[in-house]
Amino acid sequence: MFKNRVFVISLAIVAAFVLAGVLDPAMLDRFSTALHSGIIAHFGWAYMLSGFFFLGFCVVLALSKYGDIKLGKDHEQPEYTYFGWFSMLFAAGMGIGLIFWGVAEPLSHFMDPPEYIDAQTGQAATFAMRYSFFHWGLHPWAIYIVMSLSIAYFSFRRGMPPLISSCFYPLLGNRIYGPFGHLIDILAVFATIFGIATSLGLGAMQINSGLEHLYGIPASDSATLVIILITTVLFMISAAVGLDKGIQTLSKTNIFLAFLLLLFMLGFGPTSYIFSVFTDTMGGYMGNILEMSLTVNPFLGYDWYKNWTLFYWAWWIAWSPFVGIFVARISRGRTIREFVSGALLVPTLLTFVWFSVFGGASLFLELEQGADIGLAVQEDVSTALFVVFDHFPGAMILSNVAILLLVVFFVTSADSATFVLGIMTSRGSPNPSLSKKLTWGITQSSVAAILLVSGGLAALQQMAIAAALPFTFVLLLMCYNLWKGLAAESGESLLKRY
Secondary structure, three states: OOOOHHHHHHHHHHHHHHHHHHHOHHHHHHHHHHHHHHHHHHHHHHHHHHHHHHHHHHHHHHHOHHHHOEOOOOOOOOOOOHHHHHHHHHHHHOHHHHHHHHHHHHHHHHHOOOOOOOOOOHHHHHHHHHHHHHHHOHHHHHHHHHHHHHHHHHHHHOOOOOOHHHHHHHHHHHHHHOHHHHHHHHHHHHHHHHHHHHHHHHHHHHHHHHHHHHHOOOOOHHHHHHHHHHHHHHHHHHHHHOHHHHHHHHHHHHHHHHHHHHHHHHHHOOHHHHHHHHHHHHHHHHHHHHHHHHOOOOOOOHHHHHHHHHHHHHHHHHHHHHHHHHHHHHOOOOEHHHHHHHHHHHHHHHHHHHHHHHHHHHHHHHHOOOOOHHHHHHHOHHHHHHHHHOOOOOHHHHHHHHHHHHHHHHHHHHHHHHHHHHHHOOOOOOOOOHHHHHHHHHHHHHHHHHHHHHHHHHHHHHHHHHHHHHHHHHHHHHHHHHHHHHHHHHHHHHHHHO
16 A cells, blocks of 8 residues: 555645644644635636636537547446435535535625625625536536546546546647546545545534533534534545445435425425525626626725635635546546536536525515524524524424435535545545545545644645645646547548548
């Protein structure tokens, strides 16, 4: 296991980081703050331009002559049903973050919009829903698609290892098997660790808040660490069971529980109001997507965009190696057009419905019923969902279901990440060893715990942004390599024909 350079070097770098966090958490906090500030000051614009480019690239690719090319050999059929595929896509790509932010994000924007919008007004509510759609809509999935499509094409179609370095074959040739390729894969491991740590930290904090809200268990660092410890044991058991039995079963369970919660809120909530929110926000989102894609308002309200939009773009990019390899693994046998349209539209539409139901219901309570949910969210965003449930019948049951959903999403995300980190550090083996998966499972939970203790949510967000920067340029180069690879295959087909 220790002869693998990517594994050894990646583990050493992450271990050094964890050690620094244990010995001097204040220093780690200062370091992550300084790194984050520098990156946002100098490269915030790069995240916005790149996100817009990735979306355009996916649309062009799906509509191009390459859309009929299969991610696998011509005779291969998809390994998973549409339900299984979409369930795993959704669970790995959004899952735990959506539970956390479904209520919290619209209400946060409503209470604290950019300074050119008056807070707690109808205009603020419209802005809040539109930007919730924007942050969780087409752009993040386009980022994921660029990564996963590249890996799936070069590994399943071209017979190379399912590694990010394989996607650079058109540019680097056989040098992908040397130091250049190793460097790319190490960057991918680094970005994955900090991307997943952010989500796991958020999930653990919200589980803790839910337990405090329901059972009076105090929300504290020590309680959050215990939650991380327990869920780590759970996801390592799932990792040991394997992809088909573990992740797929849990993902389907997640979707079932989330669907039940969604139907309940839609039925017992302000149904007509929710549909109006969905329709209006969808119209505003589609009509303004170009402007929102490039807006950071450097003259007025830049701080808001730094704290939200730029953070999200960095978060999606940081998480793209993990989601990319995992989604590639479950998408073998689908055509490029089917893959892009399915992964871009279906999870996005589900996300919009989720935000409309939970965000719309919470804004209804705030604007029409005079409930002080917004103040509670300002005080602690992790309690938002549970505060909203208090205004519905069966609040105790709903909150318990939400906590169960969070735990299962936590386990699924961590299990998937463990699986992917195992692939990355096993020279692309589709079935990494149990010892390697357990090593990465313990490591990623340790990073989440250290970041939480050293600086809480801010430290998690800052390190996600820092880890994403080099990967932005990696993703841009992947677009070039994928297009070049597809063009080369097209040329080879013409030569065979004539």
